[in-house]
Amino acid sequence: MTFETQSGPALSQYFFSQDHELLESLDKRTREHEFSKLAASNTPQHTREMRHTLNIISLLCLCTMKVSDTFPDKLIVGKSGGSVTLRCPPATEPTVTWKHDNTELPQNETTLTFTDFDTDLTGNFTCWKKDEFLDYTYILLDMSHEQSLQITCTAETLNCSYNISCRMNNVNIPNLKVFRLRYEWDDNGWVLPSEDGTFHLTHFTNPYAEEHKRLKVVGEAMSLNYYYTSRYDFYLRDIIKPGCPTLSVAKGVIDLSPPGIWPSPPSYYPLENEIQCEWRSNGERSTCRLDSGAAVPEDVSMLRVRCRDPLLLSQWSEWTPWQNVGRRRQKKNREKGQRVGKKGHHNRKQTQRVGK
Template sequence: MSRMSSALSAICIVFLGIMRVSAVDTFPKKFVAVQMNSDVTLHCDTTDQDVTWQYDSDELEASEDIRLEGNKLILKRIEEEQAGNYTCWRNNEIVDYTYVLLDMTSHITDLTINCTAETFNCTFNISCNMNQPAFNYFRLRNKRDNSNWVMPSEDGAFHLTHSTNPYAEEAKQLEVIGEAVSSSDRYFKISHNFYLRDIIKPACPEVSVNKRKVNLAPPPTWAKPTSYYPLDHEIQCKNLDDGKEKPCDLDHDNKVPKGTSELRVRCRDSLLLSQWSDWTPWHNVHKNRRNNRKEGKRMGRKETAKNGKKRDS
């Protein structure tokens, strides 16, 4: 019996810890967001009317601002110190909980959700960023497509799925909903509406350089066919003599101007004039030319030696 009692006690402690989840590092599974000086009604998930309510382990009693109506708790004119975790109990066992969070949405005016997409393809995600000082935990969801809530990945961004048809005109904007909670039981909610075409930012183009000739290819994530999704490219060069950076144009053979030591490229959608991609790393043009000359000389020496051996034989 003692072992069974210990096991039941351990289960009770674990269950209590789950029910009394903190808003410090996660979203409570059950919460209500309330503005200051508003009323709120909490419901205990039981048909039993004979329950008691606690706030931070203190049992609540009826008063002018607290009404106890069976499995309902009514809080009048919520004040700052009343935010937190409310639990309902029956026979000294916890039944349910609800976090009361102060809704600060109307007080936060400088927050925006920033989103980009590398491609029109629906098989790729939208990447969004949202942050606000004094708030600890954030989540986003694509409401238009009824997607699940997404937490930030290791890089700090939120990666949202979408169902936009890349070959059809967008009829309805995406609606991204963001929420955040703080360790002081604060909450806010924000929404951001946009068309996918408005947030396109391609990945870096693929670049190779051989004998000053530049070969460009779309990013691997870019939508196909490229004739339907053309890209503009911008090339920046470094001068071999002084290292100065400047825009440069390719000639009719796709070669960079003589005297170029390095180049980098970025791209954007030609039709939408989307955001420019990030720049590629610098590609060393002068080194390629030097290596090509060395390789040519080496191959020439091999050919000469080979011909010499043939004459000797």
């Protein structure tokens, strides 16, 4: 059993040349010089030389990226022990030359079939008409039945338009190079991960409507020889993880605001806050029963907060950074004490004068 996917960059990113040293020797200036020189001549000999040079230039472009850098346009995934069939559709003659990576194969028919498929038959297959490149197909061995991708997703809000953030956790699968993700119903909507490995899927919904259908995403990953896929379905309400709330302290009073993209009104979309305090007296950090509008205790030096949806019992948001509080109050108290001390000293002097 095999299946084919067609999505990704152009063919030039997947082909490997067997004449690598020659290609490396052709720098940009040399290629431009040879191209202009041969193009100026129309003799058969020069025409053949020009075609050969153009082939080399094309092969150099085809070698700019390794196959493991992204998904090939033409990818066939084969099952272990099954059969895989390759075709060379551009061929106009009954015989062609097949190559597996850099090795020429004995078969010369335009259709190439492998039985009892396994790892040794994975890789890049190309077909040629003499020295003319015709087509390519990359084959991988499907390992999804042995090890599946672990997909997790979160969403920060129930708003009409938002991003679903997903990750693939595959610590037990070695040498994975490429990942992509899409909604199951969107065959052409593959999303690649950002630099931190997160996939961002855009979704649209009515935040006031009841959720009836589960969202389904499909993930794929590949190494040099193997292919993995997995599906993950969920209700949006089950993956909510709000963004961080806003914490501010003014005149010793705590003020909390919901994340900027959290829907309103608060009576319909409430948030539960948890505040942690660092105590000045012993340096310990613990949960303190405070909320918006509460006064900061005298012994608290720093605060941080996180939130969640109490109706959905959603995941907690990330903690806000620790925020220093109370230092100004402590300074004011010291200044007040100093003023009281000076006033007492002045009163004692007046009493002494009166006694005299």
